[in-house]
Amino acid sequence: MKPKFDRNRLIASLVSAIVLLIFMFIVIKNRQNATVSFNETAFVMGTVFQVNLSSQGKTEDPSAELVNIGNRLERDTLSWRLDSSEVAAINASAGDPQGHELSPEMEAVLTECLRISAESDGAFDITLGALTKLWDIDGWANGDNKGDFVPPAKSEIDEALSNCGYEKLQIKDHRIYMPEGMSVDLGAVGKGIYLDSCRDYLSSGDELRGVILAGGSVLTAGEKENGDDWNVGITDPFSDGELIGYIQVGPWQSVSTSGSYERFVEYEGERYHHILDPATGYPAKKGNASVTIVAKSGLLSDALSTACFMLDSDAAVSLAKRMGAGICIITDDGLVKGDIELIHQK
Numbered sequence: 001m002k003p004k005f006d007r008n009r010l011i012a013s014l015v016s017a018i019v020l021l022i023f024m025f026i027v028i029k030n031r032q033n034a035t036v037s038f039n040e041t042a043f044v045m046g047t048v049f050q051v052n053l054s055s056q057g058k059t060e061d062p063s064a065e066l067v068n069i070g071n072r073l074e075r076d077t078l079s080w081r082l083d084s085s086e087v088a089a090i091n092a093s094a095g096d097p098q099g100h101e102l103s104p105e106m107e108a109v110l111t112e113c114l115r116i117s118a119e120s121d122g123a124f125d126i127t128l129g130a131l132t133k134l135w136d137i138d139g140w141a142n143g144d145n146k147g148d149f150v151p152p153a154k155s156e157i158d159e160a161l162s163n164c165g166y167e168k169l170q171i172k173d174h175r176i177y178m179p180e181g182m183s184v185d186l187g188a189v190g191k192g193i194y195l196d197s198c199r200d201y202l203s204s205g206d207e208l209r210g211v212i213l214a215g216g217s218v219l220t221a222g223e224k225e226n227g228d229d230w231n232v233g234i235t236d237p238f239s240d241g242e243l244i245g246y247i248q249v250g251p252w253q254s255v256s257t258s259g260s261y262e263r264f265v266e267y268e269g270e271r272y273h274h275i276l277d278p279a280t281g282y283p284a285k286k287g288n289a290s291v292t293i294v295a296k297s298g299l300l301s302d303a304l305s306t307a308c309f310m311l312d313s314d315a316a317v318s319l320a321k322r323m324g325a326g327i328c329i330i331t332d333d334g335l336v337k338g339d340i341e342l343i344h345q346k
Contacts, residue, residue, distance in 0.1 A: 044070035047215035095180025124307035129183030137274040157281035192298030237289035256301035259290035
C-alpha cells in the first residue's frame with residue numbers, strides 16, 4: 001500500500017520551521033544588540049585605574065588588556081624606579097658622551113614634552129628628577145618614609161635645581177644626551193601616556209563607549225548612546241572626597257586635573273604639595289587650587305595641567321588656548337576661570 005501524501009501536514013511543518021527560524025533570528029539579533037558592560041578597578045602605575053565601558057554585541061572584555069598595557073608601560077618604559085624601564089636606562093646614561101639610543105616611541109614622547117616645555121617657558125619640565133627625589137612628597141604623603149617630614153634646606157634645593165633644566169637635554173640622531181646628575185621624570189605625563197595607549201587600543205577594535213580613569217586623568221571613549229557630551233566630575237579642592245561640579249566633554253577627549261589637594265604633607269602648619277615649580281624649586285604658589293585641561297592627547301592634557309598650575313590664571317588660559325586645549329581653573333579663593341564651563345552641583 002502506497003504511503004499517503006499529506007499536503008496539509010507538509011505545509012504546517014514548513015510554516016512551523018519558518019516560524020522557528022524567525023524566532024531564532026530575533027533572539028540572535030537581540031543578543032547582538034544587547035548592551036554589555038565592562039567594569040574593572042585595578043591599581044596600575046601607582047594609582048587607581050577604572051574601566052567603565054559598554055558595547056552593543058561585543059563579547060570580549062577589554063579590561064584585562066587595558067590593565068596589561070599600563071603594567072607594561074610602567075615596567076618597560078616610564079618608571080624611573082625600575083631598572084627594566086627605558087627611563088631608568090636614560091637616567092643611567094647621564095654624563096655619558098655617547099648618550100643613549102631611544103626607541104621611536106620614547107623619542108616621540110620626549111620630543112613632545114620638550115615642545116611643551118618651550119611653549120610654556122619651562123613651566124613644564126621633565127628634568128626635575130633630582131628635585132622630585134629631594135622633596136619626595138609622594139613618599140611622605142603615602143606614609144612610606146619614617147620619621148617626621150622636614151622641608152629641604154634652600155642650599156639642597158639650589159643644588160638639585162642645578163641638575164635640572166629641559167634646555168640642557170638634547171636629542172640628536174635618535175639619541176638622548178644629558179649632563180651628569182640630570183634625571184628624567186615622566187610622572188607628570190605618565191597617566192596621560194597610558195590613556196593615549198588605551199585610546200589607540202580601543203579605537204582600533206569594536207565600538208565601545210564609556211570612560212576610563214587613571215588617577216586624576218580621564219579618557220572619554222566613543223560617543224554616548226544618545227549623542228550627548230560626557231559629564232566629567234571635578235573634585236572639590238576644598239572638601240575631601242567630594243565633587244564641586246562637572247564639565248561636559250566630547251568623545252575621545254582626555255581630561256587631566258592637577259591640584260594642590262592631591263598629594264601633600266604639612267610642616268608647622270604649612271602645606272607642601274607635590275607640584276614643584278621649576279623656577280623656584282618649591283611647591284608652586286600661583287593662587288591655583290586646581291587646573292583642569294581638556295585636549296585630544298592625554299600627554300598634552302597632563303603636561304598642560306601641570307604647566308598651567310605654575311602660572312597665574314591669565315597666563316594659564318593664554319597658554320592653553322595657544323596649545324589648542326580647553327581649561328578650567330579653580331583659584332585658591334574659589335573663583336572659576338577659563339573657557340570651560342564648570343557646572344556646579346552644590
